[in-house]
Amino acid sequence: MFMEIKNLKKSYKDNLVVENFTLEIEKREFVTILGASGCGKTTTLKMIGGFLKPDSGSITIDGKDITNLAANLRPTATVFQNYALFPNMNVIENVSYGLKFNKIKKPQAREIAKEMLETIGLKEHIYSDINKLSGGQMQRVALARALVLNPKVLLLDEPFSNLDAKLRVKMREEIKQIQHKFGITMIFVTHDQEEALSISDKVVIMNKGKIEQMGKPEEVYKNPKTLFVADFIGRINIIELDGEKKMIRPENIILDREKGTFLGKIHDKQFKGVYVTYFLNSDIGSLQVDALNSDIYEVGEKVYFSLKNN
Numbered sequence: 001m002f003m004e005i006k007n008l009k010k011s012y013k014d015n016l017v018v019e020n021f022t023l024e025i026e027k028r029e030f031v032t033i034l035g036a037s038g039c040g041k042t043t044t045l046k047m048i049g050g051f052l053k054p055d056s057g058s059i060t061i062d063g064k065d066i067t068n069l070a071a072n073l074r075p076t077a078t079v080f081q082n083y084a085l086f087p088n089m090n091v092i093e094n095v096s097y098g099l100k101f102n103k104i105k106k107p108q109a110r111e112i113a114k115e116m117l118e119t120i121g122l123k124e125h126i127y128s129d130i131n132k133l134s135g136g137q138m139q140r141v142a143l144a145r146a147l148v149l150n151p152k153v154l155l156l157d158e159p160f161s162n163l164d165a166k167l168r169v170k171m172r173e174e175i176k177q178i179q180h181k182f183g184i185t186m187i188f189v190t191h192d193q194e195e196a197l198s199i200s201d202k203v204v205i206m207n208k209g210k211i212e213q214m215g216k217p218e219e220v221y222k223n224p225k226t227l228f229v230a231d232f233i234g235r236i237n238i239i240e241l242d243g244e245k246k247m248i249r250p251e252n253i254i255l256d257r258e259k260g261t262f263l264g265k266i267h268d269k270q271f272k273g274v275y276v277t278y279f280l281n282s283d284i285g286s287l288q289v290d291a292l293n294s295d296i297y298e299v300g301e302k303v304y305f306s307l308k309n310n
């Protein structure tokens with residue numbers, strides 16, 4: 001296995017914030033650690049990057065135990081949420097700065113930085129003042145600065161959280177392209193479930209310092225092992241059938257005016273664009289149902305509904 005994280009543990013005084021964190025990562029895999037604010041994502045990433053010492057556990061990359069190595073000696077590079085750029089340096093100085101620790105001479109470092117900035121779409125801004133860049137451009141500088149170090153593993157801590165919704169989606173695509181281009185292994189931290197599902201090969205869902213479930217995005221979405229995962233990744237209805245509680249996704253309930261297994265009454269609806277979310281009362285519970293906007297039901301209307309298996 002390319003990367004092995006075993007039983008990482010971290011407490012701040014009496015507060016145990018990461019427990020038994022064990023994860024295997026293949027080369028070129030895109031792994032996302034997903035969880036609510038405060039669940040221990042950043043703490044875990046900092047331990048991997050060498051910015052925090054774990055209380056116990058180990059981290060191996062490419063056969064080498066790096067648990068006790070300083071951050072700058074690890075084969076990792078980190079892109080932080082706030083970018084952590086040097087405000088007194090221009091773009092190329094920011095990107096080439098880290099290379100001096102790799103004993104690369106200044107002219108060569110600038111050449112490497114320039115090439116990376118061109119690759120990453122910042123050709124026009126190579127000599128720009130950092131403070132005059134947009135959020136998206138700063139994000140690219142931060143990425144370029146990490147990538148020039150040629151890390152085996154790139155760590156990204158909520159890197160798009162300061163960007164607007166459209167730019168976030170664009171940056172998601174870009175980061176995947178960068179990953180393919182450089183063949184790099186990435187560990188990405190986010191609290192945004194849609195981002196995690198759309199970008200990752202593997203999603204690791206954390207809850208209160210522990211891994212709740214991990215797997216491919218489709219796997220964790222379709223087969224959530226716990227109510228927490230089901231609820232965190234997407235939305236879920238809890239219904240009671242023959243005395244048994246069952247989870248069903250809003251898109252797996254089919255509405256029909258004429259026929260169906262159950263009858264319900266719509267008490268609210270939200271138009272979401274391609275689909276509409278209906279809120280129903282029924283004998284088997286209160287439900288949210290996502291239906292395509294081709295057939296619109298009205299609040300107060302009684303409708304039949306059936307359940308799909310998945």
Ligand SMILES: Nc1ncnc2c1ncn2[C@@H]1O[C@H](COP(=O)(O)OP(=O)(O)OP(=O)(O)O)[C@@H](O)[C@H]1O
Nearest residue numbers: 012015017035036037038039040041042043044191
């Ligand atoms: N330096 C610190 N000293 C004490 N407690 C800390 C410290 N850093 C983090 N914590 C606590 O550890 C827990 C986990 O924090 P962490 O930043 O890892 O969570 P997170 O999942 O990344 O959250 P967020 O998405 O809000 O950044 C939180 O309860 C936090 O208050």
